[in-house]
Amino acid sequence: MPIVKPKPKPAPEVLPGVRHPLEKYLRTERLPHIWCSGCGLGIALSSFLYALEELEIDPDSVAVVSGIGCAGRFAGYVRLDSYHTTHGRAIPFATGLKLAKPDLNVVVFSGDGDLFAIGGNHFIHAARRNVDITVLCVNNFNYGMTGGQVGPTTPIEGRTTTTPYGNFEHPFNLVYLAASAGATYVARWTTLHARRLKESIKEALQHPGFNFIEIISPCPTNFGRRNRLGDALDEMRYYAEKAMIRHGVDPAEAEVVPGKEFIVGKFLEVRKPTYYELYRRKVEELFGRDA
Amino acid sequence: MADKPIAHQPPRVADKRILTGVHFMNGDEAIAEGAIAAGCTFFAAYPITPQSEIAERMARRLPQVGGVFIQMEDELGAMAAVIGAAWGGVKAMTATSGPGFSLMMENIGLAIMTETPCVVVDVQRGAPSTGLPTLVGQGDMMQARWGSHGHYEIVALSPASPQEAFDLTVKAFALAERFRAPVLIMTDEVVGHMYERVEIPGEVPMAPRRKPEAPPGEFPPYQPEEDLVPPMACAGDGYRIHVTGLTHDERGYPAMDPEAHDKLVRRLCEKITRFRDEFTWWEESMTEDAEVLVVSYGISARVALGGVELARERGIKAGLFRLITIWPFPDEILRRLAERVGGIVVVEINLGQIYREVERASGGRIPMRGVFHAGGRIHTPEEVLAGIEEVLRCRS
Numbered sequence: 001m002p003i004v005k006p007k008p009k010p011a012p013e014v015l016p017g018v019r020h021p022l023e024k025y026l027r028t029e030r031l032p033h034i035w036c037s038g039c040g041l042g043i044a045l046s047s048f049l050y051a052l053e054e055l056e057i058d059p060d061s062v063a064v065v066s067g068i069g070c071a072g073r074f075a076g077y078v079r080l081d082s083y084h085t086t087h088g089r090a091i092p093f094a095t096g097l098k099l100a101k102p103d104l105n106v107v108v109f110s111g112d113g114d115l116f117a118i119g120g121n122h123f124i125h126a127a128r129r130n131v132d133i134t135v136l137c138v139n140n141f142n143y144g145m146t147g148g149q150v151g152p153t154t155p156i157e158g159r160t161t162t163t164p165y166g167n168f169e170h171p172f173n174l175v176y177l178a179a180s181a182g183a184t185y186v187a188r189w190t191t192l193h194a195r196r197l198k199e200s201i202k203e204a205l206q207h208p209g210f211n212f213i214e215i216i217s218p219c220p221t222n223f224g225r226r227n228r229l230g231d232a233l234d235e236m237r238y239y240a241e242k243a244m245i246r247h248g249v250d251p252a253e254a255e256v257v258p259g260k261e262f263i264v265g266k267f268l269e270v271r272k273p274t275y276y277e278l279y280r281r282k283v284e285e286l287f288g289r290d291a
Numbered sequence: 292m293a294d295k296p297i298a299h300q301p302p303r304v305a306d307k308r309i310l311t312g313v314h315f316m317n318g319d320e321a322i323a324e325g326a327i328a329a330g331c332t333f334f335a336a337y338p339i340t341p342q343s344e345i346a347e348r349m350a351r352r353l354p355q356v357g358g359v360f361i362q363m364e365d366e367l368g369a370m371a372a373v374i375g376a377a378w379g380g381v382k383a384m385t386a387t388s389g390p391g392f393s394l395m396m397e398n399i400g401l402a403i404m405t406e407t408p409c410v411v412v413d414v415q416r417g418a419p420s421t422g423l424p425t426l427v428g429q430g431d432m433m434q435a436r437w438g439s440h441g442h443y444e445i446v447a448l449s450p451a452s453p454q455e456a457f458d459l460t461v462k463a464f465a466l467a468e469r470f471r472a473p474v475l476i477m478t479d480e481v482v483g484h485m486y487e488r489v490e491i492p493g494e495v496p497m498a499p500r501r502k503p504e505a506p507p508g509e510f511p512p513y514q515p516e517e518d519l520v521p522p523m524a525c526a527g528d529g530y531r532i533h534v535t536g537l538t539h540d541e542r543g544y545p546a547m548d549p550e551a552h553d554k555l556v557r558r559l560c561e562k563i564t565r566f567r568d569e570f571t572w573w574e575e576s577m578t579e580d581a582e583v584l585v586v587s588y589g590i591s592a593r594v595a596l597g598g599v600e601l602a603r604e605r606g607i608k609a610g611l612f613r614l615i616t617i618w619p620f621p622d623e624i625l626r627r628l629a630e631r632v633g634g635i636v637v638v639e640i641n642l643g644q645i646y647r648e649v650e651r652a653s654g655g656r657i658p659m660r661g662v663f664h665a666g667g668r669i670h671t672p673e674e675v676l677a678g679i680e681e682v683l684r685c686r687s
Contacts, residue, residue: 027533027544029544030544059531060527060528060529060531061527063526063527065375075533075535076533076535076544076545079531080531081378081525081526081527081528081530081531081532082531082532082533082534083375083378083533083534083535084533084534084535084536084537085371085374085401085536086371086397086398086400086401086536088367089367089368089371089397089398089401091368092335092363092364092367092368092369092371092372092375093371093372093374093375094375095361095363095368095371095372095375096333096335096361096371096372096373096374096375096376096377096378096379096383097375097376097378097379097526098375098379099333099359099361099372099376099379100332100333100359100375100376100377100378100379100380100381100383101379101380101381101525101526101527103527104379104526104527121364121365121368122364122367122368122371124364125363125364125368275361279354279359282354283354283357286354287306287354287355
């Protein structure tokens with residue numbers, strides 16, 4: 001059987017001979033990506049890659065795990081060990097990966113529906129165990145990939161394809177949920193705050209424990225259009241107007257309600273032993289040697 | 292004396308990977324020891340009767356051998372964690388019973404599609420639903436074959452004793468690595484809870500993982516070798532590969548076209564079926580001159596042997612064919628045997644799942660009878676004898 005060698009296709013040169021600094025982290029042969037124009041996933045992706053670049057992390061020591069949905073495609077574009085798993089199961093997959101190879105820096109990148117509806121149980125238990133992984137959740141307030149259905153973060157009265165008369169379910173406040181479940185680093189940003197988001201991802205990548213960052217993002221094709229939020233730029237203007245940067249706020253007080261100001265920033269950063277640290281401690285206690 | 296609570300005492304089992312020697316063990320414990328002997332260092336599961344002895348043994352033993360036990364929040368998570376651990380480079384297993392097996396089906400599909408070596412144990416109980424949690428069943432045999440979505444081939448082995456539970460678990464790990472696929476151990480509550488002599492040998496082989504020889508950048512991660520199985524680059528090996536449950540090409544990248552899908556799914560099936568002779572195991576008793584062939588597996592096969600012996604005492608030439616490898620079904624072997632006999636009796640604790648396979652393999656040309664029970668107890672040898680006599684009557 002002939003061996004088919006992958007032929008990396010270089011990204012277009014911006015200027016002759018000039019390469020994008022993040023190209024080395026991308027599967028450029030897979031570009032252009034499938035995300036809609038105006039979607040915030042690209043900003044989330046570049047913020048993450050700039051964080052890797054600035055921290056000078058060995059790319060061989062990073063693994064990205066995604067679930068299903070628009071954000072689930074994240075794993076497919078990064079030139080890293082990357083796993084596109086089943087719907088909702090990115091976190092337990094990442095838990096197994098991390099425990100089998102504790103030196104890996106394991107990052108879960110997925111969406112609000114994947115992580116908090118179908119995967120909600122896994123989220124709270126990984127946070128409770130303080131598994132040493134970083135979870136980046138792009139929250140666009142609906143299921144974009146399947147056409148814009150109601151999700152666990154859709155606000156009251158939000159219009160989606162399955163709430164044609166307006167949503168009447170209470171949404172999750174993701175940062176409150178994460179903090180209550182035991183996450184040790186909790187932050188929220190929007191895709192307008194790309195630089196702060198990048199800094200926050202850098203902090204999370206260096207912080208041992210269950211780290212959670214909510215990234216509020218426009219979905220101009222689905223949620224934005226159905227809720228008359230204008231185009232992506234209008235949503236960015238909305239973030240500029242309504243997002244209040246505050247650190248150390250009680251996450252219980254940080255609900256996101258349409259039309260009202262909302263808090264972004266770092267809610268929590270505490271150090272407590274991770275699952276693996278406690279496991280190693282137990283093994284040493286029992287057998288007097290390293291795990 | 293009483294100042295130290297018992298729960299804080301360190302485990303007393305020796306911290307050896309292979310517990311060489313003769314033991315008195317139940318089937319669940321034998322599966323756990325077989326896994327550890329085979330090199331399993333990761334076990335994720337959720338408690339369920341009658342599997343719990345496997346998890347409890349693993350919780351005690353894995354920390355002793357440098358492995359990790361984790362009790363997950365559900366079986367969805369357990370199966371996902373096992374696949375993640377396998378990509379972390381270790382040998383991984385989970386164990387469950389019917390309801391949990393149903394939850395694992397989603398990610399068994401992921402393991403098949405991403406070609407992830409792992410072992411899944413189903414200690415079957417009375418079902419559907421919560422059914423008879425503490426009592427025996429064999430009703431998940433077709434779920435094992437077709438329970439996940441889409442078309443696939445799967446390797447499933449069925450032990451009839453604790454000793455065989457140990458042996459087959461070791462073999463299951465070897466097959467998982469050989470085919471880069473999930474391998475199922477389809478046991479049952481009685482074998483799981485039955486205590487018998489289990490002899491653990493001095494050495495147990497640890498099947499190697501097939502690693503790529505090509506350097507990173509020149510390694511298409513889903514380019515199969517001659518035997519249709521691709522080598523596996525795990526996380527941190529420096530290959531930075533993409534692994535997806537989507538239909539993918541040799542590069543591992545999503546390929547959304549029918550031809551790529553057909554090619555991939557056919558290869559995933561053929562990599563197992565083409566080499567089925569490597570692992571088609573069975574046991575025959577008194578079949579040389581048999582006029583009636585009794586087909587069974589797991590605990591039912593042991594009762595069926597009693598029925599065959601009763602028949603022989605009455606001058607009926609009966610023989611037993613005990614399936615060890617259930618899936619892929621040994622069609623050819625049963626077809627040849629069916630040509631030599633005048634009737635077939637299938638004994639199983641369900642209402643005729645493997646019966647359909649035997650009927651199909653034998654071409655439906657000879658009389659058949661099923662000795663069935665929906666679950667909760669094993670058969671009696673007398674019931675098996677009655678089945679043998681009945682099939683003889685419809686022959687004459």
